Amino acid sequence: MSDEEILIKRLQEAGYAAREVEKATGGVVAIAGLVTLQDDSQIFAKTLLGPDRDIFPVEAAGLTELRETGGVITPEVLCASPRLLVLEKMRPRRDDERFWERLAHTVAALHTSTTAERFGWHRPGWLGRLRQDNTWDSDGHAFLAERRILRWLSEPLVEAAFDAAERQALERLCATLPELVPDRPPCLTHGDLWQENIVATADGAPVLIDPAVSYNWPEIDLSMLWCSPRPPASDRFFALYEEITGIDGGWRDRMDLFHLRELLSVIAHDDDDWGAAEAVRKIIAPFRRDGGPATV
Known part of the structure; x- marks a missing residue:
């Protein structure tokens, strides 16, 4: 099973009607990508291989801390479990x-x-x-x-x-x-x-x-x-x-x-x-x- 298929399967198990994944580049920890759902809406999702760890719950807590304490814009967390993190879609930045x-x-x-x-x-x-x-x-x-x-x-x-x-x-x-x-x-x-x-x-x-x-x-x-x-x-x-x-x-x-x-x-x-x-x-x-x- 490919990385993209693993991510789609885990999203579907969590109740997301995932259709396809555009795999993200740059990370070395998780399988991640921009996910298109059956209704054509999009989310960003990540999953981990291997034993369950609390990496994603900690990441979600960090995003909340930055937003609520530091006033930083962070993505809305839609799902955070040891196996799956789902965030609202963000855009690439402009490097100007x-x-x-x-x-x-x-x-x-x-x-x-x-x-x-x-x-x-x-x-x-x-x-x-x-x-x-x-x-x-x-x-x-x-x-x-x-x-x-x-x-x-x-x-x-x-x-x-x-x-x-x-x-x-x-x-x-x-x-x-x-x-x-x-x-x-x-x-x-x-x-x-x-x-x-x-x-x-x-x-x-x-x-x-x-x-x-x-x-x-x-x-x-x-x-x-x-x-x-x-x-x-x-x-x-x-x-x-x-x-x-x-x-x-x-x-x-x-x-x-x-x-x-x-x-x-x-x-x-x-x-x-x-x-x-x-x-x-x-x-x-x-x-x-x-x-x-x-x-x-």
Whole structure:
């Protein structure tokens, strides 16, 4: 049975008269696509192979949190179970400066209106198909180190990718986080804000999908956009976001550091086909003390 047939079957079991699926591209976790129903209306749906997990219920909860707490436009959740997620249909975005300006206002409002006292979230989450530890912590540097960076070292593929000296360099970098990252309150973050998770409404307003939410520093979101492939017009997003939020001018210097979480996740998901391990080695090189490259 093809992926599309599996998705149609599960939709039909849930009461949706699915006729055909236009399979989505870009994701590595779920079978997903734009579904046309027998009455010619359309929905977006995803399903998972393998054992049931709460990935979709957590995703639905994250969409609700972003909408109700952060004022972000997210798709209406029509169904959320361990095997199936059904959302209202959204549209592709327009990659012009106007769209990215609107997104800057959206993300800036999210980050500035949701400041909190603790880092984390009220339930464990997911980044891709692997767990995201959201245990509450009042120490942002410890939270970033232990629950967003070092947590990946125990994943088998990450363990295999780096030698002892490289692991020690990563640990040494984490020990210096208080010197590298300003200490300030966390805010609600999307958590996986790369360009594939940004779509639009019918009138062109930004819509955020596929979150991995937590209360964290805003650089978690900025780094996903900054360090992942993105269109030239997105430069307008960063300029306007900086103007609106007044974020300190050193935020660009922290982008690679915050992106470590994503790079390690890519390796852990067996998706290292674009140099994630080498990118990690470049970031941690100044923290090596074994005679390796670029030590200090």
